[in-house]
Amino acid sequence: MKIKNVLDPVRGCVDVTVTDGVVQAVVPHEPGPADAWSPGALPGAAGVVDAGGRLLLPSAADVHMHLDKSHTYASVGNESGTLGEAVANYAQFAPGVTEEDMLARMRKTALRALSFGTTAIRTHIDFHTRADEETTFRGIRCALALKEELAPWMTIEIYPMLPFFPYNKEDHRRIEKVTAMNIDGLGGAPHLSEAPEEAIDALFHYARESGLPIDVHTDESDDPSVQTVRTIAAKTMLHHMEGRVTVDHLCSLSAVPEDEAAEMIRLMKTAGLQAVTLPAANMYLQGREDRGLVRRGTTRIRELLDAGIPLASASDNVVDPFHPFGRGDLLQIAQLTGYAAHMVSPEDWKTLAEMISRVPKEMMGLPEGIHPGEKASFMIVDAFSLGEALASLPEERGVYHHGSWVASTSSSTQFSPALGRTEAPQYG
Numbered sequence: 001m002k003i004k005n006v007l008d009p010v011r012g013c014v015d016v017t018v019t020d021g022v023v024q025a026v027v028p029h030e031p032g033p034a035d036a037w038s039p040g041a042l043p044g045a046a047g048v049v050d051a052g053g054r055l056l057l058p059s060a061a062d063v064h065m066h067l068d069k070s071h072t073y074a075s076v077g078n079e080s081g082t083l084g085e086a087v088a089n090y091a092q093f094a095p096g097v098t099e100e101d102m103l104a105r106m107r108k109t110a111l112r113a114l115s116f117g118t119t120a121i122r123t124h125i126d127f128h129t130r131a132d133e134e135t136t137f138r139g140i141r142c143a144l145a146l147k148e149e150l151a152p153w154m155t156i157e158i159y160p161m162l163p164f165f166p167y168n169k170e171d172h173r174r175i176e177k178v179t180a181m182n183i184d185g186l187g188g189a190p191h192l193s194e195a196p197e198e199a200i201d202a203l204f205h206y207a208r209e210s211g212l213p214i215d216v217h218t219d220e221s222d223d224p225s226v227q228t229v230r231t232i233a234a235k236t237m238l239h240h241m242e243g244r245v246t247v248d249h250l251c252s253l254s255a256v257p258e259d260e261a262a263e264m265i266r267l268m269k270t271a272g273l274q275a276v277t278l279p280a281a282n283m284y285l286q287g288r289e290d291r292g293l294v295r296r297g298t299t300r301i302r303e304l305l306d307a308g309i310p311l312a313s314a315s316d317n318v319v320d321p322f323h324p325f326g327r328g329d330l331l332q333i334a335q336l337t338g339y340a341a342h343m344v345s346p347e348d349w350k351t352l353a354e355m356i357s358r359v360p361k362e363m364m365g366l367p368e369g370i371h372p373g374e375k376a377s378f379m380i381v382d383a384f385s386l387g388e389a390l391a392s393l394p395e396e397r398g399v400y401h402h403g404s405w406v407a408s409t410s411s412s413t414q415f416s417p418a419l420g421r422t423e424a425p426q427y428g
Contacts, residue, residue: 002048004034006056008370009350009386013053018376021403025372039382039396040410051380055389057353058369059377059401060330061120061155062113063360064215064248064276064314067106067146068125068139071319078321083220083285086321087192094126095135103142109318110150113328115409117379119401120155120364122215124187127160127178129171136174144182153406157184157364159215162203164193179210186210189217191228200228204235207244215276218247222286222295224255229264233271242272246363248314249278250299251286261300265307274310274363277301277355279336281316281323301341305351312360313337313352330356331381335390349386368402377401 004015006029013029034050035043043049069090076093078086110121125139140160147156160178163171179186186207190199207214219226229247236245247268253261268275279298286297304311313333317323326332334352337343343352361368368375382396383389399407 001044001046002034003037003056003380004032004048004050005029005053006051006380007053007384008056009353014056016056016370016376016378018400021376023370023372023374023376026370037380037398038410039398040408041398042405042408043398053384055381055383055386056370057117057379057381057386057389058357058361059119059379059399060117060356061122061312061360061364061366062118062315062328062330062356063120063122063246063312063363064278064316065109065113065121065123065328066125066317066320066322067109067121067123067143068102069317069320069322070109071105073319073321073324076321078324080288081284082288083322086285089321090126091128094128095131097135097138099138099142102138103145106142106146107149109328110146110154110156113315113330114150114154114399115397115407116327116329116331116395117381117397117399117407118328118330119153119368119377119399119406120157120361120366122157122159122184122360122364124159124161124215124217127162127174129163129167129174130165133174137178140178140181140183147182153401155364155366159183159185159187161217162186162188162199162206164188164190164196164199166195166198167202175206179206179212183212185213185215187215187217189220190232191217191219191221191226196228197231200231200235204239204241207241208239213244213246214241215246215248218250219252220249220282220285221252222255222289222297224252226252227256227264229253229273230267233267233273236271236273243274245271246274246276248276249282250275250304251282251297253299254295254297261303265300265303265309268304269307269309274312275299275304276312276314276360277304277337278314278316279340280326280333283336283340284323284325296340298340301337301343310359310363311355312363313355314360329393331389331393335393338390346387349390352390353386375402
């Protein structure tokens with residue numbers, strides 16, 4: 001298969017050749033016969049397609065989602081909009097959820113994300129060891145079923161969120177049971193614990209015992225005294241897990257003084273930590289006690305990037321009590337990251353694109369994209385520059401993954417003849 005006349009943000013207008021699902025060549029565009037690509041069409045796996053100068057991007061990877069909670073806002077709600085109420089309300093709701101309902105919601109969110117060009121998801125799954133055993137393992141079972149169902153088209157990684165309270169014998173039994181299942185790593189939120197260092201020690205204990213990596217909710221707080229990232233960095237080095245620990249949120253890092261933040265970032269760099277910012281959820285949840293000038297709630301995005309710490313941007317929650325908005329579109333998340341971090345230049349926009357594709361894929365160990373030798377995984381976006389794509393977030397995208405076109409979306413607008421036209425304007 002060859003895709004002609006696509007705009008790569010770095011290499012310009014190129015032709016891409018794919019054989020047996022692997023990128024063979026990316027060369028400057030040369031005119032020649034081809035079938036025109038149009039949104040909504042699924043071209044054949046062979047042949048030549050002309051993209052008409054539209055934007056080519058690597059497929060996206062959403063390295064922090066909560067598929068099990070998605071699309072529950074109408075049933076759960078959150079009147080205060082706070083993290084505390086979201087946690088309490090969902091914990092009360094969870095025991096009554098059926099497996100059929102949860103799997104259907106998870107599938108809906110994952111397929112919607114796939115339509116937007118996301119071909120890999122890391123989902124954090126609630127793991128309530130003090131609930132009845134059916135409730136404890138329901139989310140894991142549903143995630144495993146979805147992982148198998150969508151495997152030809154999407155990679156799904158599963159990270160159960162280990163409890164942050166001291167463990168009893170039954171807690172240990174259930175944790176040992178889940179680590180023996182087909183999960184991909186361990187998560188949690190130890191900063192919420194009354195004894196965070198103990199919770200972090202337990203997390204690292206089970207990671208070492210199981211050989212699994214860690215991806216942990218970290219310091220999702222406006223309080224500058226909440227600094228569990230220091231302990232996580234120290235434990236990472238103690239247990240020689242550099243490059244296998246990811247810290248997400250890091251909101252309180254923005255609340256500490258500049259010199260203290262710089263020292264914490266240096267510690268993260270020394271420990272080989274990877275990081276994820278969640279701009280949509282944290283702009284929604286954080287700063288709830290602020291008056292007047294309300295803080296944005298995100299981490300120090302610019303400073304982490306400047307320090308060379310691998311930093312991805314991800315969706316987090318989709319239409320649930322933690323975040324009632326969102327649609328699983330990582331271009332939208334890149335746009336919000338740009339708003340939050342004042343990323344305004346064309347070079348910044350390339351960084352935003354990498355934060356939703358190359359960086360999270362490296363975190364997930366997925367050697368795929370649009371470079372020769374990689375498994376082909378990309379999207380064609382109905383835009384004629386990266387800036388246009390980030391500005392307008394076109395839904396019209398064609399998604400190719402590992403040897404086949406897996407999704408293609410189209411939409412159209414008709415204006416009243418009274419306006420003097422019937423079609424939407426085209427940009428280019």
